[in-house]
Amino acid sequence: MMEKTILKSSFPQWIKSLQSFKVFIPKRENFGWELSSNNQILEIASDYTYPVVPPKKLIFPQEEIFFEFEQNPDNGIELKEVLPEESPQVIFGVRPCDGRAVEAMDLVFGGSFEDLYYWRRRRQTTLVGLACHQPPSENCFCLSVEGSPYSEDGLDILLTDLGDRYFVKALTEKGEKLLSEAPSLFKEITPKDREEKERVHLEAQGKIKRHLNGARELPEKIKAIFDSNFWDEESSNCLRCGICTYLCPTCHCFDINDETKSLAPLRGRRIRTWDTCQFPDFTMHSSGHNPRPDRASRLRQRLAHKFLYFILLYDRFQCVGCGRCISLCPVGIDIIEVLTRARNHGK
Amino acid sequence: MVNNVYLPRIGEIIEIKDEVKGARPIKTFRVRLTDGPIFSFRCGQCAMLSVFGKGESMISISSSPLVTDYLQFSILKMGRVTSALHEMEPGNLIGVRGPYGNGFPIESWKGKNLIFIGGGIGLAPIWSVLQTALLQKDDYGELMLIYGARTSQDLVFRSELQQLKNQIPVHLSIDVAEPGWSEFVGFVPQNVLDKKPSPQNAIAITCGPPIMIKFVIKALKDLGFEDDQIYTTVENKMKCGIGKCGRCNIGHHYVCKDGPVYSWAQLKELPQEF
Ligand SMILES: Cc1cc2nc3c(=O)[nH]c(=O)nc-3n(C[C@H](O)[C@H](O)[C@H](O)COP(=O)(O)OP(=O)(O)OC[C@H]3O[C@@H](n4cnc5c(N)ncnc54)[C@H](O)[C@@H]3O)c2cc1C
Ligand code: SF4
Ligand code: FES
Numbered sequence: 176m177m178e179k180t181i182l183k184s185s186f187p188q189w190i191k192s193l194q195s196f197k198v199f200i201p202k203r204e205n206f207g208w209e210l211s212s213n214n215q216i217l218e219i220a221s222d223y224t225y226p227v228v229p230p231k232k233l234i235f236p237q238e239e240i241f242f243e244f245e246q247n248p249d250n251g252i253e254l255k256e257v258l259p260e261e262s263p264q265v266i267f268g269v270r271p272c273d274g275r276a277v278e279a280m281d282l283v284f285g286g287s288f289e290d291l292y293y294w295r296r297r298r299q300t301t302l303v304g305l306a307c308h309q310p311p312s313e314n315c316f317c318l319s320v321e322g323s324p325y326s327e328d329g330l331d332i333l334l335t336d337l338g339d340r341y342f343v344k345a346l347t348e349k350g351e352k353l354l355s356e357a358p359s360l361f362k363e364i365t366p367k368d369r370e371e372k373e374r375v376h377l378e379a380q381g382k383i384k385r386h387l388n389g390a391r392e393l394p395e396k397i398k399a400i401f402d403s404n405f406w407d408e409e410s411s412n413c414l415r416c417g418i419c420t421y422l423c424p425t426c427h428c429f430d431i432n433d434e435t436k437s438l439a440p441l442r443g444r445r446i447r448t449w450d451t452c453q454f455p456d457f458t459m460h461s462s463g464h465n466p467r468p469d470r471a472s473r474l475r476q477r478l479a480h481k482f483l484y485f486i487l488l489y490d491r492f493q494c495v496g497c498g499r500c501i502s503l504c505p506v507g508i509d510i511i512e513v514l515t516r517a518r519n520h521g522k
Numbered sequence: 523m524v525n526n527v528y529l530p531r532i533g534e535i536i537e538i539k540d541e542v543k544g545a546r547p548i549k550t551f552r553v554r555l556t557d558g559p560i561f562s563f564r565c566g567q568c569a570m571l572s573v574f575g576k577g578e579s580m581i582s583i584s585s586s587p588l589v590t591d592y593l594q595f596s597i598l599k600m601g602r603v604t605s606a607l608h609e610m611e612p613g614n615l616i617g618v619r620g621p622y623g624n625g626f627p628i629e630s631w632k633g634k635n636l637i638f639i640g641g642g643i644g645l646a647p648i649w650s651v652l653q654t655a656l657l658q659k660d661d662y663g664e665l666m667l668i669y670g671a672r673t674s675q676d677l678v679f680r681s682e683l684q685q686l687k688n689q690i691p692v693h694l695s696i697d698v699a700e701p702g703w704s705e706f707v708g709f710v711p712q713n714v715l716d717k718k719p720s721p722q723n724a725i726a727i728t729c730g731p732p733i734m735i736k737f738v739i740k741a742l743k744d745l746g747f748e749d750d751q752i753y754t755t756v757e758n759k760m761k762c763g764i765g766k767c768g769r770c771n772i773g774h775h776y777v778c779k780d781g782p783v784y785s786w787a788q789l790k791e792l793p794q795e796f
Contacts, residue, residue, distance in 0.1 A: 241528045241529070242528075242529055244574040244575070250615075251532075251615065252532055252574060252615045252617075254529060254530070254532070254617075256526060256529055258526075283766060284766060286765070287764075287779075288527045288764035288765065288766070288779075289525075289527070290527065290528075290766060291525075291526045291527070291528075292528075401793060427766070427768060428767055428768030428769065429761070429762070429766070429767050429768070430761055430767070431528075431577070431578065431761045431762065431767070432577060433572075433574065433575050433576060433577050435575040438575075441574060441575055443574065443575050445528075445572075445574075447528075450767070450768075450769070452768065452769070457759075457769050458758065458759050458769050458770075458795075459759065460757070460758075460759050461600035461601040461604075462600065464732070466758060466772075466795040466796050467795060472795070476771075476795075479773075480768075480771075483773075483774070484771065484773060484774035485774075487773075487774040488774050
């Protein structure tokens with residue numbers, strides 16, 4: 176662990192010093208903020224909130240090739256593994272919730288079957304967090320799910336905006352390495368820096384408007400109302416667009432499919448793409464039988480995964496309280512409201 | 523070098539047998555791996571088979587782990603992948619990755635009577651246990667098979683079943699009467715009630731269509747079997763086979779990894795999403 180400060184006026188030099196990395200910095204687009212690697216941007220805009228598509232896409236891309244297959248002249252089959260390039264990347268402006276989400280995703284892609292594609296990128300990724308001095312969304316509720324606007328979980332560095340400078344806390348070796356690329360830019364901290372940082376953190380906490388009370392009671396509650404008609408009522412407006420899951424920083428479900436480029440000789444590739452539990456065919460067997468046949472069972476799956484199953488598996492929520500699914504759902508299905516009603520259901 | 527879990531090994535189909543013809547055809551495939559010996563596995567485990575250009579399907583290994591020359595799969599033609607498999611000929615190449623799933627806890631069944639209850643293609647995973655128990659007959663008590671299908675032409679492993687009758691009691695059934703059929707007519711659960719296997723020191727292993735399993739379990743309970751004496755397998759749509767793609771779950775269990783084998787004692791505690 177290493178604590179320093181850097182003047183905002185020196186920030187561009189730091190970014191420039193990171194030549195051996197692909198650097199992603201938030202860029203304003205007409206649809207919102209995006210993590211961009213266009214090399215033009217050398218600072219984090221003061222009105223930056225958070226990216227519409229969470230940083231997961233840089234570690235677990237929406238589409239990726241597993242391998243290519245090709246029939247060879249003696250009718251054998253050649254498989255060519257397509258692994259992510261060996262290229263280290265740095266992501267600036269990772270909000271603490273999104274950092275915690277990466278940590279949750281690590282649990283899924285690790286374990287007894289390690290996902291090589293995920294870990295190739297993950298190991299080459301340095302996450303530079305930015306504490307929120309203002310909640311990026313009116314729907315932020317990180318405090319209710321064991322996070323905070325200055326959580327360090329999953330991050331390599333946490334920056335805190337102190338006006339003319341950042342408080343820089345390097346949390347991992349990867350983080351320290353990033354500081355060592357331009358050591359002269361970083362200053363020793365003073366007690367005043369530390370005081371200011373604490374103040375910013377506490378103030379931010381007070382600005383969070385939304386709360387999901389008693390989240391740790393939800394696992395039992397969801398179990399208790401699993402078979403009730405609660406879910407029918409809550410899900411009846413769902414359009415099955417999948418936005419709530421595609422843009423969720425912790426959702427990891429995917430599909431695997433083959434794409435054929437040529438039939439004779441056979442040539443093509445196997446790809447993985449993001450998928451969602453909100454699509455009916457996600458679970459539909461070839462026979463037409465579907466264990467989650469309606470909106471109710473699919474909404475229940477989304478929420479039970481985040482607030483029951485993940486807790487049973489890893490003792491943590493699979494929701495980091497970023498509020499994206501609330502802000503972006505076209506029909507206003509609000510996870511805080513649904514879960515609050517779930518808690519009170521039958522009372 | 524870390525193993526790439528998504529990269530299949532190449533398997534060569536060495537033998538294909540037509541089990542069932544007609545609208546719902548079933549074929550049995552024997553496959554060897556082109557790059558070396560087959561992997562070791564447990565009864566009830568599965569493999570992801572690929573037809574390159576079509577995709578992958580999870581299929582139970584129906585041969586016994588004691589047979590190491592080949593892997594055997596019995597496959598019902600359904601959609602893209604299974605139809606492509608049905609088009610194949612010996613010598614054709616497929617992808618194989620696995621083994622996946624937990625398998626049956628057959629070590630803990632030593633000394634017990636085993637009652638196998640199957641319906642249709644559901645005989646495939648059972649077959650692996652049955653063959654193993656036959657090869658290690660001294661380790662187990664009495665064996666019995668109760669097996670049924672819609673018609674006599676829908677029964678798989680027909681010639682093997684005839685031979686099996688010389689070794690253990692085999693009770694076949696078909697759903698509706700046919701000329702020349704001398705065995706039970708009716709559904710598998712009814713045949714179970716008719717044959718009344720004793721729960722004494724016994725384990726019942728049942729696989730088949732979900733509706734059959736449901737009523738077989740009920741029949742077994744009526745005969746006095748305890749929940750932890752009944753084992754079954756769960757089938758859910760699968761893609762990754764390793765607990766990551768998120769679709770095959772029942773509650774916090776990923777059937778591909780934590781299943782597909784469950785005792786009824788375990789399964790009844792989980793959400794019934796299968
Ligand atoms: C644990 C397990 C063991 C199985 N064992 C056997 C067996 O021994 N013999 C046999 O004939 N069938 C078995 N099945 C069913 C078999 O996997 C499906 O029938 C097959 O995947 C259908 O694929 P398709 O491409 O032909 O159909 P499509 O309808 O084209 O399916 C598209 C894809 O969806 C997935 N999918 C669709 N339905 C199922 C399903 N019911 N189960 C799993 N994945 C599905 C597969 O990835 C498939 O490739 C088993 C399924 C499971 C889960
Ligand atoms: S974003 Fe809203 S409408 Fe779309 S799938 Fe999710 S809950 Fe349904
Ligand atoms: S098949 Fe992907 S999680 Fe089970």
